[in-house]
Amino acid sequence: xxxxxxxxxxxxxxxxxxxxxxxxxxxxxxxxxxxxxxxxxxxxxxxxxxxxxxxxxxxxxxxxxxxxxxxxxxxxxxxxxxxxxxxxxxxxxxxxxxxxxxxxxxxxxxxxxxxxxxxxxxxxxxxxxxxxxxxxxxxxxxxxxxxxxxxxxxxxxxxxxxxxxxxxxxxxxxxxxxxxxxxxxxxxxxxxxxxxxxxxxxxxxxx
Amino acid sequence: xxxxxxxxxxxxxxxxxxxxxxxxxxxxxxxxxxxxxxxxxxxxxxxxxxxxxxxxxxxxxxxxxxxxxxxxxxxxxxxxxxxxxxxxxxxxxxxxxxxxxxxxxxxxxxxxxxxxxxxxxxxxxxxxxxxxxxxxxxxxxxxxxxxxxxxxxxxxxxxxxxxxxxxxxxxxxxxxxxxxxxxxxxxxxxxxxxxxxxxxxxxxxxx
DNA sequence: CATCTATGTATACGCTGTCAACATTACTGT
DNA sequence: ACAGTAATGTTGACAGCGTATACATAGATG
Numbered sequence: 001x002x003x004x005x006x007x008x009x010x011x012x013x014x015x016x017x018x019x020x021x022x023x024x025x026x027x028x029x030x031x032x033x034x035x036x037x038x039x040x041x042x043x044x045x046x047x048x049x050x051x052x053x054x055x056x057x058x059x060x061x062x063x064x065x066x067x068x069x070x071x072x073x074x075x076x077x078x079x080x081x082x083x084x085x086x087x088x089x090x091x092x093x094x095x096x097x098x099x100x101x102x103x104x105x106x107x108x109x110x111x112x113x114x115x116x117x118x119x120x121x122x123x124x125x126x127x128x129x130x131x132x133x134x135x136x137x138x139x140x141x142x143x144x145x146x147x148x149x150x151x152x153x154x155x156x157x158x159x160x161x162x163x164x165x166x167x168x169x170x171x172x173x174x175x176x177x178x179x180x181x182x183x184x185x186x187x188x189x190x191x192x193x194x195x196x197x198x199x200x201x202x203x204x205x206x207x
Numbered sequence: 208x209x210x211x212x213x214x215x216x217x218x219x220x221x222x223x224x225x226x227x228x229x230x231x232x233x234x235x236x237x238x239x240x241x242x243x244x245x246x247x248x249x250x251x252x253x254x255x256x257x258x259x260x261x262x263x264x265x266x267x268x269x270x271x272x273x274x275x276x277x278x279x280x281x282x283x284x285x286x287x288x289x290x291x292x293x294x295x296x297x298x299x300x301x302x303x304x305x306x307x308x309x310x311x312x313x314x315x316x317x318x319x320x321x322x323x324x325x326x327x328x329x330x331x332x333x334x335x336x337x338x339x340x341x342x343x344x345x346x347x348x349x350x351x352x353x354x355x356x357x358x359x360x361x362x363x364x365x366x367x368x369x370x371x372x373x374x375x376x377x378x379x380x381x382x383x384x385x386x387x388x389x390x391x392x393x394x395x396x397x398x399x400x401x402x403x404x405x406x407x408x409x410x411x412x413x414x
Numbered sequence: 415c416a417t418c419t420a421t422g423t424a425t426a427c428g429c430t431g432t433c434a435a436c437a438t439t440a441c442t443g444t
Numbered sequence: 445a446c447a448g449t450a451a452t453g454t455t456g457a458c459a460g461c462g463t464a465t466a467c468a469t470a471g472a473t474g
Contacts, residue, residue: 008470011422032239032323035461046423048463053421057462088412107322113383114321115314116239131385152413154406161377161389161399162406166369169376176320178338182368192368199361199369203410205295206359215439218453242430253454255432260452264431 015053017043022064023108031111036060058118062127065112068105069130075101077137087145092197094141095167099193102171103186109175113168138164166200167193222260224250229271230315238318243267265325269334272319275312276337282308284344294352299404301348302374306400309378310393316382320375345371373407374400 011017021042026034036057040047054060079097083089102109110116117127139160145151151159170193173179183189218224228249233241243264247254261267286304290296309316317323324334346367352358358366377400380386390396 014421030322030325032325036463037461047461048424049422051463110322113379113385114323115237115317115383116321118237118239119384128387149413151411152409157389158402159406159411161386162373162403162411165376165380165403166373166407167376168380169372169374169378170368171376172320172379173372173375176322177326178320179368180335182364195365196369196372199366200373200407201411202359203412204358204366204369204408205410206356207414221452243432244430254430255455256453258432 011043011045011049014043014045014049018050018053018060019063019067022060023067026064026107026111027105030107031061031114031116056121058121061111061117064108065117065127066130068108068112069127069134072098072101073130073134073137076134080137080141087141087148087150088201090141091145091163091201092194094138095163095197096190096193098167099171099174099189100186102175103189106175109171113172135160135164163197163200166196170196218250218252218256221250221252221256225257225260225267226270226274229267230274233271233314233318234312237314238268238321238323263328265328268318268324271315272324272334273337275315275319276334276341279305279308280337280341280344283341287344287348294348294355294357295408297348298352298370298408299401301345302370302404303397303400305374306378306381306396307393309382310396313382316378320379342367342371370404370407373404377403 018039022034022039025039025042036050037047039060040050043049050060054063075097076094079093080090083093139156142151142159142163143156146153146156146159174183174189183192225246229241229246232246232249243257244254246267247257250256257267261270282304283301286300287297290300346363349358349366349370350363353360353363353366381390381396390399
């Protein structure tokens with residue numbers, strides 16, 4: 001139960017320490033350059049110690065991606081809660097929160113969606129169910145918006161997919177560096193994602 | 208000038224062969240598991256031969272991403288050309304082509320957008336200018352659609368960004384496996400991307 | 415206190431990207 | 445035609461990587 005590190009043979013809370021340190025490392029070097037051995041060194045343990053807590057490097061990455069999806073669910077839900085009863089505003093703020101989170105954590109976002117995780121090897125249920133949680137919030141939001149007559153009476157899943165795609169695409173373009181100069185700063189991003197989502201709501205065609 | 212391989216000390220066209228073989232390898236194993244040494248073996252040369260044609264592993268990946276952006280530009284432009292004079296249809300077909308290409312080449316798409324390429328080390332102009340070409344086509348399309356009164360009179364760049372984000376997001380969700388079961392098959396994808404883009408045009412709100 | 419299990423270490427293996435030194439071929443100018 | 449040089453390929457070496465195996469230590473349980 002000794003939580004101080006460096007003094008005892010047993011670390012006390014390696015599992016948590018590893019995840020925290022890994023997130024830090026990935027933030028520094030990107031998910032591509034991240035290595036288990038450097039992580040172990042940073043955590044002050046031997047390079048095979050992580051294997052007592054994670055079957056694989058892949059398993060560690062999955063764990064980190066999970067935390068990413070959890071905070072994604074939290075943030076978007078919080079954003080929606082702040083505008084309860086105003087589905088239109090809720091949708092916009094959810095999207096803004098999504099994009100802002102991606103901008104704050106580009107490397108983790110890439111880890112979550114970029115193909116660094118080997119889906120064949122991972123239990124996959126965990127990750128998918130976490131991602132589903134985030135998506136489900138969106139579905140609920142749209143469903144209630146439909147019932148109050150704000151959103152069109154299209155298939156809910158389709159509406160949700162459209163909004164998700166829009167926001168996700170913007171987030172990925174930003175974190176991928178494709179929008180350099182257009183959307184670097186925090187407030188630019190806030191503005192941009194709100195505008196883009198307004199377009200989705202109002203439509204692009206003339207009337 | 209001898210183009211037959213395997214008989215001469217000099218290969219004749221290693222550069223091209225390497226790129227072709229690399230694309231095949233990445234298709235098989237994903238961009239994450241791709242290795243230079245395996246590539247060299249596949250091409251039938253020593254493991255350092257690629258360094259005569261590419262400064263880095265990163266440089267090779269950049270070259271492959273470039274070809275990806277080139278075919279993306281081609282395909283979307285072709286799709287648009289087939290419906291010249293009908294901007295609405297053009298926009299939809301451009302998007303469908305974008306998503307279909309991504310579905311056909313998920314690993315290359317991940318390579319292009321997923322953060323596998325180290326932007327610090329790469330000349331970056333090449334890659335960005337290629338990506339800009341693809342984007343510019345979209346901008347032109349929207350501009351002409353605005354002038355013929357089909358699209359709303361919003362800032363062109365913003366409209367282009369919105370459509371790009373939408374389509375790109377859908378493509379990334381599909382290639383990332385986030386839409387398993389919803390959009391696996393080719394015709395499902397065609398249908399889905401067309402529907403989603405119609406939503407962007409018509410808008411989500413009730414009128 | 416003895417024992418079992420959880421957790422950490424030491425060592426070894428093959429694979430990786432990359433560098434330096436060398437070999438072979440193609441191209442160049444005289 | 446031929447010498448010299450640049451382009452292209454090979455060999456060997458190095459450190460770093462993920463991971464399997466065998467061993468060490470400590471906490472928990474009886």
